[in-house]
Every structure is written in structure tokens, then in C-alpha cells.
Amino acid sequence: EVQLVESGGGSVQAGGSLRLSCATSGFIFDDYSIAWFRQAPGDPRREGVSCISSRNGVVPYADSVKGRFTMSADSSKNTVYLQMTDLKPDDTAVYYCGALDTYYCSGYEAGMDYWGQGTQVTVSS
Numbered sequence: 001e002v003q004l005v006e007s008g009g010g011s012v013q014a015g016g017s018l019r020l021s022c023a024t025s026g027f028i029f030d031d032y033s034i035a036w037f038r039q040a041p042g043d044p045r046r047e048g049v050s051c052i053s054s055r056n057g058v059v060p061y062a063d064s065v066k067g068r069f070t071m072s073a074d075s076s077k078n079t080v081y082l083q084m085t086d087l088k089p090d091d092t093a094v095y096y097c098g099a100l101d102t103y104y105c106s107g108y109e110a111g112m113d114y115w116g117q118g119t120q121v122t123v124s125s
Contacts, residue, residue: 002026002114004034004097009119012087016123020082022097022116029078030054033105035061035112036071036082038093038121046096048107052080061107064090087123094118 008020022034033053037046048061050071058071070083080097096119098112106112 002099004099004114004116006095006097006116006119009095009121011122011124014088014123014125016087017083017085018087018121020084020095020119020121022080022082024078024080024097024099027099027101029073029075031101031103033100033102034073034080035098035100035105035107036080037096037098037109037112038091039096039118040090040093046109047093048109049095050082051105051107053103053105055103056105059105059107084121087121089123089125092121092123094120 003025005023035051036049039046051059052073068086073080097116099114100106101113
């Protein structure tokens with residue numbers, strides 16, 4: 001059974017940092033691409049933040065987080081991370097990881113095969 005479990009969310013003040021984790025199981029880690037998405041309050045869409053795959057490496061999608069968010073992976077732990085620094089109130093969202101059965105990255109919500117349950121990030125001003 002494929003599982004994606006996010007953790008590391010919380011409430012921080014603007015300018016703070018958080019590191020999100022997405023622990024995966026049930027598939028061969030290096031055969032999948034894994035992406036971080038976020039869903040802001042009141043928005044029905046999930047915005048692609050960044051993706052990682054064995055063929056593409058790390059692919060950033062959201063211009064608003066470039067230079068502040070860094071995605072990485074530890075294949076020995078089947079886990080991906082999202083290090084978030086200089087957080088802003090606009091970063092407030094539920095953050096999800098999604099997995100796609102391909103070697104190549106996708107930043108499209110509709111393309112994901114599996115999802116985690118999400119972790120809430122709240123940034124106050």
C-alpha cells in the first residue's frame with residue numbers, strides 16, 4: 001500500500017522557518033517523482049511548489065518561493081523535505097506531497113497518483 005505522510009507543519013511568525021517532511025512507503029522511491037503542493041485558505045486548487053525525481057533532480061515551480069524554499073530527498077529514508085525560510089503570511093496553506101509513477105517531474109495537481117493527508121502551515125504577521 002502506497003503511503004505518504006507529511007509532518008513538520010505548525011504556526012510561526014513572519015520571517016521564521018519550518019522544515020516539512022514527507023515519509024513515503026509502498027513503492028520504489030527512485031522510480032517515482034514526488035512533489036510538494038500547497039492549498040491556500042479558500043482556494044480549491046493546489047499550487048505546485050517543487051518536485052524531485054531521479055531524472056530531473058529538483059524542479060522549482062512556484063516563483064513566489066524561489067530563494068526561500070528548498071526541496072531535498074533522502075533516498076535511504078524514502079523521505080523528501082521542504083525547508084522553508086523567511087516565511088510570509090501568504091505562505092499560509094495546507095502543504096501536501098504527491099507522488100507520480102514516473103521518472104519525470106510534474107507540478108500539476110491533476111497528474112498525481114497518490115497524496116498525503118497534508119500538514120498545516122500558518123504564518124502570522
